[in-house]
Amino acid sequence: MRGSPALAVAAPVRGARAAAWRFVLQRASAAVLALCVVVHLATIVYAVRHGLRADAIVARVQGSVFWPAFYTLFVVAVAIHAPLGLRAIFDEWLGFRGLLADILLAAIAVGLLAGGLYAIASLVS
Amino acid sequence: MPSSPASSTFPVRIWRGGADGGFERYDVPRRASQTVLDVVTHVQRHIDPSLAYRYACRVGMCGSCAMTVNGKARWTCRTHVDAVANRSGLEIAPLSHLPIVRDLVVDMAPFFDKWAAARGQFVPTATRHDDFARVEPQSPARRAIDATIECIGCAVCYASCDVVGWKPDYLGPAALNRAFTLVNDVRDGAGIARVRAIARDGGCESCHTHQSCTKRCPKHLSPTGSIASLKRIVARSALKGEL
Numbered sequence: 126m127r128g129s130p131a132l133a134v135a136a137p138v139r140g141a142r143a144a145a146w147r148f149v150l151q152r153a154s155a156a157v158l159a160l161c162v163v164v165h166l167a168t169i170v171y172a173v174r175h176g177l178r179a180d181a182i183v184a185r186v187q188g189s190v191f192w193p194a195f196y197t198l199f200v201v202a203v204a205i206h207a208p209l210g211l212r213a214i215f216d217e218w219l220g221f222r223g224l225l226a227d228i229l230l231a232a233i234a235v236g237l238l239a240g241g242l243y244a245i246a247s248l249v250s
Numbered sequence: 251m252p253s254s255p256a257s258s259t260f261p262v263r264i265w266r267g268g269a270d271g272g273f274e275r276y277d278v279p280r281r282a283s284q285t286v287l288d289v290v291t292h293v294q295r296h297i298d299p300s301l302a303y304r305y306a307c308r309v310g311m312c313g314s315c316a317m318t319v320n321g322k323a324r325w326t327c328r329t330h331v332d333a334v335a336n337r338s339g340l341e342i343a344p345l346s347h348l349p350i351v352r353d354l355v356v357d358m359a360p361f362f363d364k365w366a367a368a369r370g371q372f373v374p375t376a377t378r379h380d381d382f383a384r385v386e387p388q389s390p391a392r393r394a395i396d397a398t399i400e401c402i403g404c405a406v407c408y409a410s411c412d413v414v415g416w417k418p419d420y421l422g423p424a425a426l427n428r429a430f431t432l433v434n435d436v437r438d439g440a441g442i443a444r445v446r447a448i449a450r451d452g453g454c455e456s457c458h459t460h461q462s463c464t465k466r467c468p469k470h471l472s473p474t475g476s477i478a479s480l481k482r483i484v485a486r487s488a489l490k491g492e493l
């Protein structure tokens with residue numbers, strides 16, 4: 126009896142670079158997200174404490190370079206991090222892996238990126 | 251078996267048959283300092299000689315006697331009944347995540363195939379004409395593997411790892427611990443080929459750091475620690491463009 130033939134010793138190792146980069150990107154995006162979430166929560170607390178209403182917030186964001194740039198970074202990190210996490214969940218808990226899964230995950234990444242950037246664009250313009 | 255007098259018997263449920271088998275109950279005499287392996291051996295020698303199980307050394311060196319005891323993977327030759335039996339006695343099953351051959355015997359081939367897939371083989375760089383290699387015992391690379399080289403290949407960690415159960419291609423804690431040992435062996439010549447082998451989908455990146463392997467390893471090794479180090483090595487190689 127043998128184990129999985131895909132794991133035979135002589136078989137060339139495929140996908141190592143892609144797997145390693147997925148790992149690096151997920152860790153890097155997690156680090157960015159940790160920072161972004163803290164700043165985001167702090168601004169929410171600030172806005173609530175100071176009784177800022179939607180129009181006051183929009184006015185501040187529109188005059189700023191920092192906030193659109195900050196939230197663009199946030200959105201990019203989410204668009205990288207969430208699909209990679211979902212990939213592991215699909216793979217390990219649903220047994221859903223392979224090309225079809227990766228296409229769906231790419232679509233989710235594009236969706237998150239487009240939705241997030243659209244929201245930022247709507248705020249600043 | 252030790253010849254200490256049996257004071258009473260206690261119930262033991264042992265898995266019989268293949269994957270579609272089931273537990274059967276046996277009443278086994280309770281003895282002082284009795285191990286789980288003693289219990290299985292008693293059943294085979296005195297109750298049902300057709301019971302299949304594996305062991306060799308009986309002293310925690312060979313790694314062949316691992317079974318699932320009351321739900322947890324353990325080396326049975328060094329596990330005392332006192333330490334694991336509960337009020338309903340003992341339940342002894344084959345290791346998880348490996349195909350059952352019969353009764354308590356699993357097919358270890360998938361486990362060791364993954365050692366091979368992780369490039370767990372030593373790749374020599376010297377010939378018989380070279381002098382013995384001199385490995386400085388205090389060097390950081392040698393000290394990093396002080397513990398890892400003690401692995402006895404029992405597969406307790408492998409059977410305890412959830413990710414192995416969820417992701418059939420995951421190389422698992424023992425194979426990755428072995429790869430880490432060789433990555434730190436200055437005599438070994440596999441180099442980037444081994445880093446590629448452990449970086450693949452199902453390689454070290456799949457570990458969720460649950461630490462079940464480390465908790466259960468009877469040799470008190472830390473496959474989790476080895477894997478964490480491998481992740482750093484893989485990340486560094488990716489950033490340097492070596493993969």
Ligand code: SF4
Binds near residue numbers: 457461
């Ligand atoms: S630390 Fe990693 S290898 Fe060990 S049990 Fe958890 S997921 Fe498995």
Ligand code: SF4
Binds near residue numbers: 406
């Ligand atoms: S790492 Fe520990 S549990 Fe895993 S095979 Fe080696 S000795 Fe057994």
Ligand code: FES
Binds near residue numbers: 308314328
């Ligand atoms: S029989 Fe050898 S380790 Fe248990």
